[in-house]
Amino acid sequence: MSTKLWGGRFQEESASWVNDFGASINFDQLMADEDVEGSLAHVKMLGKTGILPDSDVQQIIVGLEGIQSDLHAGKIEFSTVNEDVHMNIESILTDRIGPVAGKIHTARSRNDQVATDFHLYLKNRLPKIIDEIGMVQSTLVKLAEENVETIMPGYTHLQHAQPISYGHYLMAYYQMLKRDKERFTFNEEHTDMLPLGAAALAGTTFPIDRQFVARELGFSKVYANSLDAVSDRDFALEFLSNASILMMHLSRFCEELSMWVSYEFNYIELSDAFTTGSSIMPQKKNPDMAELIRGKSGRVYGHLMGLLATMKSLPLAYNKDLQEDKEGTFDTIKTILPSLKVLNGMLKSLKVNKDKMHAAVENDFSNATELADYLATKGIPFREAHKIVGELVLKGIQNHQNLQDISLTDYKKINPKIDQQVYEVLKPTIAVERRHSEGGTGFDQVKKQIELAKVELNQ
Secondary structure, three states: OOOOOOHHHOOOOOOHHHHHHHOOHHHHHHHHHHHHHHHHHHHHHHHHOOOOOHHHHHHHHHHHHHHHHHHHOOOOOOOHHHOOHHHHHHHHHHHHHOHHHHHHHOOOOHHHHHHHHHHHHHHHHHHHHHHHHHHHHHHHHHHHHHOOOOEEEEEEOOEEEEEEEHHHHHHHHHHHHHHHHHHHHHHHHHHOEEOOOOOOOOOOOOOOOHHHHHHHHOOOEEOOOHHHHHHOOHHHHHHHHHHHHHHHHHHHHHHHHHHHOOOOOOOEEOOHHHOEOOOOOOOOOEOHHHHHHHHHHHHHHHHHHHHHHHHOOOOOOOOHHHHHHHHHHHHHHHHHHHHHHHHHHHHHHOEEOHHHHHHHOOOOOOOHHHHHHHHHHOOOOHHHHHHHHHHHHHHHHHHOOOHHHOOHHHHHHHOOOOOOHHHHHOOHHHHHHOOOOOOOOOHHHHHHHHHHHHHHOOO
C-alpha cells in the first residue's frame, strides 16, 4: 500500500529517483505563502457554508496560521517525498493537528489549488513590476528635462540621419515603457481571477461559495468554466509575452548605452558602480551591467517559447505537463525586476557628454534634409531639391566640405532666391528647434512630452 496522501489505490511505491523526477517542491515552494493563504480562505468558506463544523475549521485555521508564521521565520522544511508545496503543507498540518487536517481538502483538488496559488503568486508581484517600470520612467523624464536642448545625431541604419534632442531620444524609451506598463496592467485583469472551486475539472457537489473565497483572497471575479480554470495558463503566457517585450525594449536601450560609452562615440559615461574592468587590460571600463540586461532578454524569450510549446497540444483538462509552467515564470520575475533596478541606477548616475554629442552633428551631413526643405520653400519641387542636395553632399564628401561651408555665391547658382538665411537653417540647434510638428524633436514639443509624462506619473 502506498503511503502517499493520494495512494489508496496504489500497491507499490515509486523509487526515490522517480519521486525526484516528478516532484516540484524544489521550485513551487516559492508559492508556500500563497498556498497557505488559499487554504485559509477555503477552510473559512467550508465553515461558512456548514460543510465543516466550526470546531474543525478553527483547529485547521490555527494550524495553518502556525505554519504561515513558521514559513515567515524560515522554520519550515520541505520534502520531495510529498511531491509539491500543497502536499507538503497538508502533511505538515497533519503532523501538527492530526487527521482533521485531511478535511481541508474537502471540495477542492490539487488542480484548482495549484492554479489558485499560481494566480495569487503572479497577482502579488505584478504591482511591483509596474512600480519598477514607473521608477525607470521617472528617471527618464528627469534626464530628458535636463537635456531638452542637448543635440545629438539621430540615426537610421546606424548612419547619421538628422540632428535630434537627446531629451527626445530619452522620451522615446519613456513611451515604450509606458506601453509595457499598460500591458502588465491589462495582465492584472486576467490574473485577478479565482480558479478555486473548479475542483479537479468538473466542479463539486458540495454547496461551496466561490464568491466568498474570491473576496477573502482579493480576486475580483471567479473563472466561469471549471475546465478552463484548471487547464489554461494564458495569464502566465500573457505575462511572459509582456516580459519579453519589456526585455526587448531594455535590450535595445542597453545596446545603445554600450555603443554610446565606446571610445568612438563617447556620448555618455557610466558610473564606476555599473561597470567593470579587465583582468589584463588596465584601461578598460566595460558596460557589463548593460550587456547583462541585453543578454538576459534571450533568457526571458526562452521561457515564453518553452511554455507556449508546453501548452500547444495539451488536451483538456489538467495534465502533469502544466507543472512546467512555474519555473520559467518565477525566473522571469527574478530577471526583470533587477534588470529594471539596474537600468534605473545606470540612468540616474550616467554623465552626458553634451559637447561630444553636439560636435557629432557639426561635422556631418545630418542637416541635408534641412537644406532640401529650405530649397522647397523657394519653389523647387522637393524631389528636385532632394537630388540637388544629394549632389552637394557627394561633392562635399569628395572635397571635405560641409553644407554650411558652401559659399552663398555657389548656393545662388542653384537658385537666386537663396539668401543668408540658409546658414541659419543649417545650424544643428536651429534644425532641431524648427521640428515643431506634434510629437517631433523640437524643443517645445519635447517639453510638452515631458509635462504630459509628469501628469501620467503623478509627479
